[in-house]
Amino acid sequence: MGRLRRWCAVAALALLALAAAGGDRRARAEGRIELTPAVQQSLLHLQDLWIQWLAAFNQSDPERTGEVLNELVATTQNLGMEALPDLAQAALVRGLEVARQNDVPRARLALAAAELLDPGRAETSFARAGIEWRAGRWPQAAAAWLDGYWRRLLLPRQRRLWLDDAAVGGIYLLLLTGGLFVALQMAVSGRRLLSDLGAVLERRLPAWSVAPAAALLLLWPLLLPAGLAWLVLYWSLLMWTYGSTSERMVLGLLWVVAGLTPLAVAQVRDRVAVELSPPVLALEQAARGRLYGGLFSDLALVKDVLPEDPAVDHFLADLHRRMGQWERARTLYLQVLEAEPRNAAALNDLASYYFYKGDYGAARSRFEEATRAAPGDALAYFNLNQTFSIDYLFDDARAAMNKAQELDGAARVNAWVEETGEGSVLNANGGFARLGDIRHRIAAQLHGRDGDGSRAVELLRQGWSLLVALGFVLAAVAFHVVRRRIRDEARRPPPPPRPGTWPVALLPGLDSLLRGHGFAALGGLLPPALLLLLALDPRLGFHLTPGYAHGAAGTAVAFALLVLLFAGRVWLTLRREA
Secondary structure, rough: OHHHHHHHHHHHHHHHHHHOOHHHHHHHHHHHHHOOHHHHHHHHHHHHHHHHHHHHHOOOOOHHHHHHHHHHHHHHOOOOEEEEEEHHHHHHHHHHHHHHHOOHHHHHHHHHHHHHHOOOOHHHHHHHHHHHOOOOHHHHHHHHHHHHHHHHOOHHHHHHHHHHHHHHHHHHHHHHHHHHHHHHHHHHHHHHHHHHHHHHHHHHHHHHHHHHHHHHHHHHHHHOOOHHHHHHHHHHHHHHOOOOOOHHHHHHHHHHHHHHHHHHHHHHHHHHHHHHHHHHHHHHHHHOOOOOOOOOHHHHHHHHHHHOOOOHHHHHHHHHHHHHHHHHHHHHHHHHHHHHHOHHHHHHHHHHHHHHHOOOHHHHHHHHHHHHHOOOOOEEEEEEHEEEEEEEOOHHHHHHHHHHHHOOOOHHHHHHHHHHOOOOOOOOOOHHHHHHHHHHHHHHOOOOOOOOHHHHHHHHHHHHHHHHHHHHHOEEEEEEHHHHHOOOHOOOOOOOOOOOOOHHOOOOHHHHOOOHHHHHHHHHHHHHHHHHHHHHHOOOOOOOOOOOOOOHHHHHHHHHHHHHHHHHHHHEEEEEEE
16 A cells, blocks of 8 residues: 555646646746636646556456556647656556566556557657566567567657767767777888887987887877767877878878867767657657656747747647647737748638637638648648638538649549548647748747857867868878988888788788778778677667666677677688688
């Protein structure tokens, strides 16, 4: 009974945010996002229903839990919403808890509830995979695990974050491969470098200090912060003059990548910060009909960032209309039309307000304005047909219907007829369609990019890394010229002997480097570098895309593939020699 009270308290606190104020952000939300008494009552009803579901679940009453779930879904749909992610998350937690108690049937019951409360949620599939694994049903666990990743890929925001992670991970991969390339160059040509360095030092230092001085000159970057990275860059500078033309091109490319990395990371970081900011998350969740505890508070933050933006007003008008708060929606549509008089979507949805209020004359007038504002919009003509029909103006209705079919095709318009039936019109949802535009405006506000050239100044300020890369190129050329002047040709060591079979077999890219093929060597190092990166760091990029970190199992698989890669190279070498 104590556990039941604890879960009820947790649920009450989670759902109280849907209807009550509690903090500065919620105080702001009350002033911005007005909720009618009917909507507030529905939110409180959701809270009561959830407590009932918890009680029925703890009493192992599947029939009662099903009844309560159906009522939860119906109440959510009456609010114009489609999902309750907070409650779905709570059901998942409850399911995992009883699964740890080996109560698999109740765990599956909780997961079924989570799926119904938030359809298509990836975490539900991952939780199902864990429960099926615990039950010994490994094929079902694997299928659920794959389904979880597939669900994540279907989410637009997750795809954008995944691509950002992949872009940053690709940069890290190229830099790691470049570091291995430089290390391989040092292994091949380091003897020539030491010989040239010793020839210079012997002219100026006692014999006993030549070796320590050479070591200091080669390893001093390790004393700097991030010393290993600086050591690789420094060695690449020294190796530039000893490589072939293609090797020098590879090193030049790596310097450019190293110079662009801070710029690229800053760009992606800004984009990810906007994607994960509460205002943008709230807009996306609201557009998808996902009602979570802080939705209205976070939507108030959108008005704080863009207080007088007609796109935000249009979005909120669509949200209020979908929730049944028509009067608040009408006020916002009028505000949008003050700023954008020819906004056909706002005209259409304002006309819908008058239509459902029974003022068909005002509705017809607004629909006609919409057709004049957007002559190619079939939806306005279709709704105009519905308005004419309800007033028995059949000739005008037929003309409007013919125009709609001419613009958008008979099949599409017939689908609208089946969707609406008689005495109903369709909403344009133009505010929800402006989500991308609002996201860009929020990004501009959050990062101060208001078109006055501040972005260019920011790029210039961040561009010092490119100047460092250019400095490496100039220093490499200068070092090459100086080396040619001071090198003692008589002391020049012979070319390095070709290593035996096993080093060439074990070290990818070594054979290509010995032949002077820089890009081929870089390509040969890419596969082991990728596996090494996956093995050492299971969270590539910014580590902000949940669900894509492969964890300990992925690390073990990456190490195993790395071993198999080297084993395969050895096997091919032995087969070639046989």
